[in-house]
Amino acid sequence: MVRGDILSLLRFCREKRGSCDTLVALDTSGAGITGETALALAGLADTVRLSLDGPEEINDRQRGPGSYKTAMKAFENLREAGFEPEVGVTVTSLNADVLPEFLGTLVELGCRSISVNMLRPVGRATENPDLQPGKERFRRSVSLSRKALGLSAEDNGDGKPGGSCGAGRYLSILPDGGIYPCHVLHLEEFQLGNAAENGLGPSLHPDGLLARLRRLDLRKLALLDPELADLGESDTCLGRVYRATRNNPQWDDLHLKAIRKLDK
Ligand code: SF4
Numbered sequence: 001m002v003r004g005d006i007l008s009l010l011r012f013c014r015e016k017r018g019s020c021d022t023l024v025a026l027d028t029s030g031a032g033i034t035g036e037t038a039l040a041l042a043g044l045a046d047t048v049r050l051s052l053d054g055p056e057e058i059n060d061r062q063r064g065p066g067s068y069k070t071a072m073k074a075f076e077n078l079r080e081a082g083f084e085p086e087v088g089v090t091v092t093s094l095n096a097d098v099l100p101e102f103l104g105t106l107v108e109l110g111c112r113s114i115s116v117n118m119l120r121p122v123g124r125a126t127e128n129p130d131l132q133p134g135k136e137r138f139r140r141s142v143s144l145s146r147k148a149l150g151l152s153a154e155d156n157g158d159g160k161p162g163g164s165c166g167a168g169r170y171l172s173i174l175p176d177g178g179i180y181p182c183h184v185l186h187l188e189e190f191q192l193g194n195a196a197e198n199g200l201g202p203s204l205h206p207d208g209l210l211a212r213l214r215r216l217d218l219r220k221l222a223l224l225d226p227e228l229a230d231l232g233e234s235d236t237c238l239g240r241v242y243r244a245t246r247n248n249p250q251w252d253d254l255h256l257k258a259i260r261k262l263d264k
Contacts, residue, residue: 001032010044023047027088029067030074038074038081048078049086049115054095054102062094062131079110086113090120091141096133099141100148107149116142118235120184121243139235167238168214171203179203181213184239213238225250 003009006026013024025047033041033048041048052075053059056068078085087106091099099116106114118138119125125132133141146152172180177196180186192203192210203210222232227245230236242251 001026001028001030001037007037007040007044010041014044025049027051028074029063030071033074033077035077035080038077038083041078042081042083047086047113048083049088049113050074050078051090052087052106053090053092054098055105058095058098062090062092075109075111084110084112086115087111089114089116090118091116091133091138092119092131093133093137094131096137096141100145103145104148116145118237118240120237121240122184122186135230135233142235164234165218165236165238168210168212168216171200171210181210182239184237184243187242221250 010024010026013022017024023046024044026041026045027049028051030050050071051063052068052071053062059068059071060066075085075087089095089099089102095102103114103116118133118135119131121132167181167185170182171192172183172186173195174180174186177194178186179192179195179200180190181192190209192208193200195203202208205211218231218236218238222228222230222236225248227248228241228250230241231238245251
């Protein structure tokens with residue numbers, strides 16, 4: 001929302017999708033979502049997801065002073081404009097222990113779609129390693145939250161090997177046109193192409209890296225080396241494991257050897 005042309009961009013996406021089954025989704029801190037903007041968004045975005053990480057004090061330590069009130073105000077404005085606002089929660093060492101209670105609050109507020117992710121090793125997170133909650137603490141807190149909300153404790157993956165990791169199913173496009181599989185894989189070796197120079201076509205080739213990532217069985221890859229074992233977990237993040245094990249020989253040749261080997 002900090003881009004002055006966000007409404008035009010969304011309008012462009014909506015027009016260009018034509019009959020394609022493409023979701024126009026906006027992830028935002030909520031800054032700039034006034035009542036008027038929310039009404040404008042209602043005709044342009046299919047979903048709007050607000051970033052909220054916990055009660056005000058914790059949220060603002062994590063996201064900056066005033067960010068809780070900003071997001072909550074946007075939440076109300078979006079609701080009044082007819083949206084069912086979604087919320088994205090990033091779990092860190094600061095909010096892991098209050099997650100069950102906080103998710104309960106969101107549900108009481110009428111939030112019907114909440115995505116919960118462990119802090120990814122990108123951006124500010126790389127400079128603040130103490131914010132990482134650790135895998136076990138994250139899992140414990142998600143498990144307690146599911147219990148508190150009366151949800152089953154079953155695998156929250158979506159059936160894709162490697163659980164909920166969507167590498168291969170998304171595109172992340174940077175302002176310079178660089179195309180990557182997702183924001184954690186903004187790495188030279190994962191660049192799929194450049195939308196400004198060649199459009200999206202080459203990146204979507206059925207034999208290209210994106211398609212191979214989509215077909216990749218992370219659980220099989222996890223068995224190739226103990227260092228990659230985390231890839232076999234249902235809440236794995238290919239990007240997180242890759243960044244932590246970049247020098248592992250299994251990733252040689254830009255990870256393509258392993259993908260080709262496992263494709264057969
Ligand atoms: S690599 Fe990580 S951030 Fe990227 S799609 Fe998979 S889980 Fe999400």
